[in-house]
Amino acid sequence: MGILANDIIDGIIEAFSLLFSFDPELWNIIEVSIRVSLISTLIAAMVAIPFGSFMALRDFKGKKAISNVLNTFMGFPPVVMGLLVFLLLSNSGPFGFFGFLYTTIAMMISQFLLSTPIIMGTTKAAIESVDPLLKEIIISLGANERQLWWELVKDSKRSILAGYLVAFGQAISEVGAVMIVGGNLRWHTRTFTTAIVWQTRMGEFGMAIALGILLILIAFLLNYALTYLQMGEK
Amino acid sequence: MSEKEIKDEMRELGIKRIWNTKQKKAIIALVIIATAGIVGGFLIVEYNRVQNRIILATTTSTYDSGLLDILVPVWEGQTGFTVEILSVGTGAALRNGESGDADVLLVHSRSREDDFIAAGYGLYRTCVMYNDFILIGPASDPADLLNAINITDAMTRIKDESELGNANFTSRGDASGTHLKELLLWSLVEGFVPDPAVNTWYDEAGEGMGATLTIANQQNSYTLIDRGTWLANKDDVSLILVYEANDSIDIDKNLLNPYGAMLVNPLIHQGIKYEKAMSFVAFLVSEQGQKLIGEFKKEGELLFTPCFGKCNETHDCTTTEDEVEFWSQHNGGHIRTTSGPSLASADYPLYGTVSI
Numbered sequence: 001m002g003i004l005a006n007d008i009i010d011g012i013i014e015a016f017s018l019l020f021s022f023d024p025e026l027w028n029i030i031e032v033s034i035r036v037s038l039i040s041t042l043i044a045a046m047v048a049i050p051f052g053s054f055m056a057l058r059d060f061k062g063k064k065a066i067s068n069v070l071n072t073f074m075g076f077p078p079v080v081m082g083l084l085v086f087l088l089l090s091n092s093g094p095f096g097f098f099g100f101l102y103t104t105i106a107m108m109i110s111q112f113l114l115s116t117p118i119i120m121g122t123t124k125a126a127i128e129s130v131d132p133l134l135k136e137i138i139i140s141l142g143a144n145e146r147q148l149w150w151e152l153v154k155d156s157k158r159s160i161l162a163g164y165l166v167a168f169g170q171a172i173s174e175v176g177a178v179m180i181v182g183g184n185l186r187w188h189t190r191t192f193t194t195a196i197v198w199q200t201r202m203g204e205f206g207m208a209i210a211l212g213i214l215l216i217l218i219a220f221l222l223n224y225a226l227t228y229l230q231m232g233e234k
Numbered sequence: 235m236s237e238k239e240i241k242d243e244m245r246e247l248g249i250k251r252i253w254n255t256k257q258k259k260a261i262i263a264l265v266i267i268a269t270a271g272i273v274g275g276f277l278i279v280e281y282n283r284v285q286n287r288i289i290l291a292t293t294t295s296t297y298d299s300g301l302l303d304i305l306v307p308v309w310e311g312q313t314g315f316t317v318e319i320l321s322v323g324t325g326a327a328l329r330n331g332e333s334g335d336a337d338v339l340l341v342h343s344r345s346r347e348d349d350f351i352a353a354g355y356g357l358y359r360t361c362v363m364y365n366d367f368i369l370i371g372p373a374s375d376p377a378d379l380l381n382a383i384n385i386t387d388a389m390t391r392i393k394d395e396s397e398l399g400n401a402n403f404t405s406r407g408d409a410s411g412t413h414l415k416e417l418l419l420w421s422l423v424e425g426f427v428p429d430p431a432v433n434t435w436y437d438e439a440g441e442g443m444g445a446t447l448t449i450a451n452q453q454n455s456y457t458l459i460d461r462g463t464w465l466a467n468k469d470d471v472s473l474i475l476v477y478e479a480n481d482s483i484d485i486d487k488n489l490l491n492p493y494g495a496m497l498v499n500p501l502i503h504q505g506i507k508y509e510k511a512m513s514f515v516a517f518l519v520s521e522q523g524q525k526l527i528g529e530f531k532k533e534g535e536l537l538f539t540p541c542f543g544k545c546n547e548t549h550d551c552t553t554t555e556d557e558v559e560f561w562s563q564h565n566g567g568h569i570r571t572t573s574g575p576s577l578a579s580a581d582y583p584l585y586g587t588v589s590i
Contacts, residue, residue, distance in 0.1 A: 091334030
């Protein structure tokens with residue numbers, strides 16, 4: 001017990017010295033994590049917001065079935081997605097010739113596939129929850145379908161943004177998939193989460209705690225933004 | 235009204251800027267192009283990086299020893315390529331070789347390496363170096379290993395004392411090279427095979443060496459550990475070294491841990507960086523590489539013994555003439571000739587002079 005407590009205290013001290021001395025490895029980890037999560041979720045948003053809002057506004061055959069599928073995919077276990085992408089991108093797999101396994105591209109692909117359903121689902125829910133009276137007013141003012149879509153998106157922008165932050169939060173704290181498809185390669189595919197796992201298993205608590213502190217900070221900021229957005233929504 | 239006056243009046247009324255349709259379309263187009271540009275940029279950068287790298291799959295204990303941090307930059311500096319290191323268990327490293335996701339392997343499990351080559355997944359296995367395993371345990375040393383006369387005696391003492399309830403043992407339990415070595419050492423005690431279900435004093439951690447050490451420390455148990463990981467962590471645990479190999483005793487050679495490097499067979503996968511991988515292994519067994527290995531110190535102690543061409547010193551690793559001859563051709567870390575397996579041949583010889 002004594003030795004472990006000492007470890008943790010030493011770890012916290014080391015954490016602060018790493019953070020404030022701009023340790024290059026620490027900053028590389030920060031850069032890789034944010035780059036992978038940000039780009040994959042932004043592209044996911046560009047695909048998911050139009051599709052999600054489209055699903056909310058139009059009625060089409062099989063809408064209920066597709067909605068069910070969408071909801072299921074929102075809860076897709078990230079580590080299973082990692083396994084799936086790994087099998088697809090492996091040199092023995094169908095898309096191995098790209099050679100993207102153990103690169104940030106593979107990590108972005110799996111996070112994109114995880115984030116798109118989430119953003120699609122939250123966007124759809126946001127638009128569906130707009131006051132039907134508002135919808136009627138806009139239509140009665142002579143708006144065509146595209147203008148209606150734009151107005152409703154603008155009206156629900158807080159909820160849509162909240163959905164995006166949920167996806168980003170999931171992406172940045174995800175550990176299974178990025179470890180499997182990224183390989184935790186030093187300087188190249190090491191993120192907050194994979195580094196924490198690896199450092200902890202080695203018993204090197206200093207860097208692990210530093211990364212943990214940063215990750216908690218990011219989670220707090222995201223949560224704060226989410227709460228602020230949700231309070232603003234009528 | 236002029237445009238400026240219109241804007242002023244809009245500002246007065248509190249109306250925000252309205253984009254007209256043409257501007258909106260331009261903005262959307264710009265966003266799409268920018269995104270495509272950024273994504274395309276990343277794809278190109280990553281693709282370039284993939285072309286210039288080899289993936290070395292090795293074991294966690296090898297990576298954690300820090301040796302590769304010394305060796306790899308030297309080769310990278312000489313050739314301009316990069317080595318990206320997958321640090322996983324022996325089983326996972328071999329599987330990465332089987333699926334062609336790694337270009338070169340460095341593991342320490344001779345029998346599994348031989349199986350790998352025999353199955354055609356790898357080529358040109360060669361001995362690189364060896365280090366040793368040691369037994370560590372509680373400072374009180376209930377099984378009195380400090381007085382053990384050889385490794386068989388040591389393992390017997392642990393078993394006997396544990397069955398009396400005075401000691402326990404933590405195993406890697408993860409089918410790693412270390413785990414297999416541990417099972418081999420148990421078999422020296424009249425073929426004993428530990429079973430956590432039956433032997434309550436025996437725990438399987440299912441983790442890497444660092445994590446297993448942490449567990450053993452907390453449970454105050456005996457465990458088998460490679461010297462490298464021990465040197466790195468011994469100040470952080472309360473366990474002590476209780477048995478190490480005695481050079482003059484033959485049976486203690488079982489504690490030696492030889493490392494083999496293997497190239498992944500490029501004929502059964504696409505995209506294997508065969509020549510770069512061969513250059514890397516050639517560097518490892520070259521005079522310079524072997525010297526760097528032999529001089530590597532951890533916490534002030536030498537850790538590895540380079541053994542290219544002389545692995546017969548260890549118990550379960552034999553060097554062959556073919557091996558020495560082949561790699562001597564490629565000495566210096568640079569490829570002079572790339573002799574490799576023939577596309578037409580159905581079997582893949584360990585060594586040979588078949589040309590492509």
